[in-house]
Amino acid sequence: MLTTDPATIIDDPDVSVVVELIGGRSTAREIVLESLRRGKAVVTANKDLLAYDGREILATAAAHGTEVFFEASVAAGTPVIRPLHSSLASDHITTIRGILNGTTNYILTRMTHDGCDYATALAEAQANGFAEKDPLDDVDGRDAMRKLAVLCLVAFGTAVDPEEIYMEGISRVDKRDIEYAHALGYVIKLVATGRDHGGAVELRVHPTLLPAGHPLARVDGSFNSIMVEGDFVGPLTFMGRGAGGNATATAVVADILEAVHHREKGVASLRLKEYRRVPVVPIDEVAVPYYVRFTARDHPGVLGQIAEAFGRHGVNLRSVIQKPAPQSDDGQAELVFLTGATQDKHIQAALAELMQHPELCQIANVIRVDTEV
Amino acid sequence: MLTTDPATIIDDPDVSVVVELIGGRSTAREIVLESLRRGKAVVTANKDLLAYDGREILATAAAHGTEVFFEASVAAGTPVIRPLHSSLASDHITTIRGILNGTTNYILTRMTHDGCDYATALAEAQANGFAEKDPLDDVDGRDAMRKLAVLCLVAFGTAVDPEEIYMEGISRVDKRDIEYAHALGYVIKLVATGRDHGGAVELRVHPTLLPAGHPLARVDGSFNSIMVEGDFVGPLTFMGRGAGGNATATAVVADILEAVHHREKGVASLRLKEYRRVPVVPIDEVAVPYYVRFTARDHPGVLGQIAEAFGRHGVNLRSVIQKPAPQSDDGQAELVFLTGATQDKHIQAALAELMQHPELCQIANVIRVDTEV
Numbered sequence: 001m002l003t004t005d006p007a008t009i010i011d012d013p014d015v016s017v018v019v020e021l022i023g024g025r026s027t028a029r030e031i032v033l034e035s036l037r038r039g040k041a042v043v044t045a046n047k048d049l050l051a052y053d054g055r056e057i058l059a060t061a062a063a064h065g066t067e068v069f070f071e072a073s074v075a076a077g078t079p080v081i082r083p084l085h086s087s088l089a090s091d092h093i094t095t096i097r098g099i100l101n102g103t104t105n106y107i108l109t110r111m112t113h114d115g116c117d118y119a120t121a122l123a124e125a126q127a128n129g130f131a132e133k134d135p136l137d138d139v140d141g142r143d144a145m146r147k148l149a150v151l152c153l154v155a156f157g158t159a160v161d162p163e164e165i166y167m168e169g170i171s172r173v174d175k176r177d178i179e180y181a182h183a184l185g186y187v188i189k190l191v192a193t194g195r196d197h198g199g200a201v202e203l204r205v206h207p208t209l210l211p212a213g214h215p216l217a218r219v220d221g222s223f224n225s226i227m228v229e230g231d232f233v234g235p236l237t238f239m240g241r242g243a244g245g246n247a248t249a250t251a252v253v254a255d256i257l258e259a260v261h262h263r264e265k266g267v268a269s270l271r272l273k274e275y276r277r278v279p280v281v282p283i284d285e286v287a288v289p290y291y292v293r294f295t296a297r298d299h300p301g302v303l304g305q306i307a308e309a310f311g312r313h314g315v316n317l318r319s320v321i322q323k324p325a326p327q328s329d330d331g332q333a334e335l336v337f338l339t340g341a342t343q344d345k346h347i348q349a350a351l352a353e354l355m356q357h358p359e360l361c362q363i364a365n366v367i368r369v370d371t372e373v
Numbered sequence: 374m375l376t377t378d379p380a381t382i383i384d385d386p387d388v389s390v391v392v393e394l395i396g397g398r399s400t401a402r403e404i405v406l407e408s409l410r411r412g413k414a415v416v417t418a419n420k421d422l423l424a425y426d427g428r429e430i431l432a433t434a435a436a437h438g439t440e441v442f443f444e445a446s447v448a449a450g451t452p453v454i455r456p457l458h459s460s461l462a463s464d465h466i467t468t469i470r471g472i473l474n475g476t477t478n479y480i481l482t483r484m485t486h487d488g489c490d491y492a493t494a495l496a497e498a499q500a501n502g503f504a505e506k507d508p509l510d511d512v513d514g515r516d517a518m519r520k521l522a523v524l525c526l527v528a529f530g531t532a533v534d535p536e537e538i539y540m541e542g543i544s545r546v547d548k549r550d551i552e553y554a555h556a557l558g559y560v561i562k563l564v565a566t567g568r569d570h571g572g573a574v575e576l577r578v579h580p581t582l583l584p585a586g587h588p589l590a591r592v593d594g595s596f597n598s599i600m601v602e603g604d605f606v607g608p609l610t611f612m613g614r615g616a617g618g619n620a621t622a623t624a625v626v627a628d629i630l631e632a633v634h635h636r637e638k639g640v641a642s643l644r645l646k647e648y649r650r651v652p653v654v655p656i657d658e659v660a661v662p663y664y665v666r667f668t669a670r671d672h673p674g675v676l677g678q679i680a681e682a683f684g685r686h687g688v689n690l691r692s693v694i695q696k697p698a699p700q701s702d703d704g705q706a707e708l709v710f711l712t713g714a715t716q717d718k719h720i721q722a723a724l725a726e727l728m729q730h731p732e733l734c735q736i737a738n739v740i741r742v743d744t745e746v
Binding site: 071076077078079082083086087088089090091215218225230232233234235236237238239240241244246247249250251253254257258265 | 461463464591610611613619620623626631638
C-alpha cells in the first residue's frame with residue numbers, strides 16, 4: 001500500500017514498526033512521537049530530531065513500553081550507536097572525538113593532498129553528491145554538531161540544548177593554514193569533541209589541528225570516524241562511509257530487524273532508564289592549544305611585541321614560524337604561533353590587545369589544536 | 374561462594390549464566406557444552422574453543438534454547454562480534470582483513486619504526502606483558518589463525534577446520550625486508566585475510582606488505598584492527614586494544630549484561646539458525662602479488678636470468694631493486710622483486726627452478742603483498 005497520509009500508517013493497529021526517513025523536526029517529530037505513544041517501535045535516521053528532542057523521544061518510548069532505533073543518524077552504516085548501547089554498556093565513556101561530516105572532510109582532504117582551494121573543493125563535493133541537502137549545514141559545522149548531540153545522548157547518557165554547542169565551520173580555513181599546519185607536523189580536520197565532566201559536558205565542533213600521526217588525521221575523503229574512550233576498554237575507533245543510500249540502508253535495515261525481533265519476543269533493549277540534562281561548558285572556559293597566524297610588518301621588533309602580548313595574558317608559546325608573506329614585496333611577513341593549552345578568554349584578550357595596533361599586525365586565522373592521540 | 378569444582382556451578386539450577394575464562398579445549402569445552410545442555414547461557418573469551426568447536430557449541434546453544442556470547446574472543450573489548458551479529462545483519466560480508474595479534478604487531482612496529490631486530494623486539498614484548506601465555510602461538514600466527522576462524526563463523530556464517538587455514542609467522546621477517554618494503558612504499562604487518570567465495574572460503578594468516586596508506590598499515594603497537602567489507606555498507610574499520618585485563622573485561626561484562634537481560638525477558642538474540650561447513654581454498658590456488666628478495670652474484674646477467682625464470686612461469690614483474698649486499702665485499706648483491714598477482718604454485722615453480730642454481734642466487738625471503746585498500 002502506498003500512501004501520502006501518515007495517519008494511514010499511525011492509525012493502523014497492524015503496523016508495529018514505523019520507519020521515519022523524512023528528516024527535519026516538524027512532520028517527522030509528530031509521526032515519531034505519535035507512533036511511540038501508540039506503542040509502535042520507531043526506526044529513524046533523523047539526527048536533527050534526536051539532537052533536539054532525543055530525551056523526549058526516548059522518554060516517550062520508555063513510557064509506552066516500546067523502543068526507538070537510530071543507528072543511521074550518525075555515520076550512516078558505521079556501527080556506533082549500537083556498540084555504545086550494548087558492547088560498551090559497562091564502561092564509563094569519558095571522551096568522544098569524531099569526523100562526523102563527510103562533505104567537510106572531503107573538502108579538507110582535497111585542500112590538504114591536492115592543494116585545491118576551498119571554493120573549488122566545495123564545488124567538487126557538491127558535484128560528486130557528497131553534500132547534504134543544505135551544504136551550509138555541512139560547512140558551518142551544524143550537521144556535525146547535531147550528530148555530536150546524538151552521541152552525547154548515547155555515550156554520556158546526557159541530553160543538552162544543541163544550541164549551546166560551540167560550532168565553527170571550515171570556510172575560513174585557508175590553503176596557507178593547511179601548509180603551515182603541515183610544516184608543524186599537523187593536519188587540519190573538522191573535529192567534533194565531547195568530554196563528560198560530570199555536572200557539565202564539553203561539546204564543540206571546529207576546525208582542529210591534529211598531529212599527523214593521530215588516528216583521525218588519517219581519515220580521508222568522505223569517510224567518517226569516531227574515537228571513543230572508555231575507562232576500561234581504552235580508546236576505540238570506528239570508521240566507515242558516513243553517507244550514501246546503501247550505507248544508510250544497512251543501518252536502517254539492521255534496526256528494523258532488531259525492532260521486529262523484539263516485537264515478536266515482547267522484549268526491549270537494555271537501555272538507560274533516564275537521560276541527564278546538563279549544561280555545556282562555555283567555550284571560553286575550555287583550555288586547548290591554539291594555532292594563530294598573523295600578517296605583520298616584516299621588521300625585527302614585531303615577533304617580540306606579539307610574543308609579549310601573549311605573555312601578558314599568560315599564553316605560553318610552543319612554536320613560531322616567520323616567513324615573508326606570499327607575493328608581497330611591501331615588507332609584509334607571516335607569523336605563525338602554536339601556543340600551550342590556554343583558555344579561549346586569554347587568547348581573545350591577547351588578540352584584542354594586538355588588534356589595537358593594526359599597523360603592527362593583523363590576525364589572519366585562529367584554529368584550535370588537539371595534541372592528545 | 375568460591376569453588377574449584379565446576380560441577381558445583383553446572384549442577385546449581387539457580388545459576389543461569391556461566392562465564393568461562395579458563396581457555397583451552399579440554400575442561401573449558403566440557404563446562405561450556407554441559408552448561409548449554411542444561412539451558413544456561415554461556416559467556417566465554419575462548420577463541421580456541423570457538424575456532425575448533427564453534428559450530429557444535431552454537432548448535433548446542435540453539436538446540437537448548439539458550440545462547441553463547443563471545444565478544445572477548447577476538448580483539449578483547451573492541452566491538453566486532455556483536456556489530457557483525459546485529460549491526461551488519463542485513464549485509465553480505467565479502468571480506469575480513471585484520472591485525473588480530475597484538476604481540477606480533479608490537480614486534481613489527483618496533484622493527485619498522487625503531488630499527489629493532491626481531492629477537493630484541495620479541496624480548497621487549499615479553500617483558501612488557503604483551504605476549505599471550507605461549508609466545509609461540511603469537512609469533513607463528515596460530516593465535517591470529519584461531520581468531521580468523523571465529524570471525525569466519527560470525528561474518529560468513531561458515532565453520533571451517535582451522536587446521537586448513539594457511540598460517541605463516543613473523544620470525545623470518547628481517548629488518549632488511551622492512552627497509553625494502555619501505556623503499557617500495559609498503560609496510561609489513563601480520564594480516565589475517567578472509568574472503569567468502571560461496572562454496573569455499575579463502576582464509577590465510579601471514580606477513581603481508583601493505584601499501585603505506587592502507588588503514589591497517591597505520592595500526593601500530595599492540596593495537597588490533599579489523600576491516601570488514603559489506604556489500605551495502607562498504608568498508609568498515611574497528612580498532613582498539615587487542616588484549617589486557619581491563620579491555621577484555623569490558624567485552625565480558627557487556628556479554629554478561631546482555632545474557633542476564635535476555636534471561637529475564639526469556640528471549641534470544643537474532644542469530645543464524647545454521648552455520649555452513651565449507652572447505653578452505655588451498656593456499657596454492659590463491660593469487661596475490663609477491664615480494665621476493667634474493668642474494669645473488671653481483672654481475673650483469675643475474676637480474677635477467679631471474680626475470681626470465683619468473684617469465685617462464687607466467688609471473689609478471691612490477692618493481693625491481695638491486696643493491697650491493699650489506700657489509701659484503703665479495704661481490705654479493707641483493708635483488709628485490711615485486712610481482713603481479715600470481716598463484717602460489719607458479720611462484721613456487723619459478724623459485725624451485727632458480728634454487729637449482731645456488732651459485733647464481735639464493736632466496737632470502739618471500740612475502741605476500743596486499744595492494745587492495
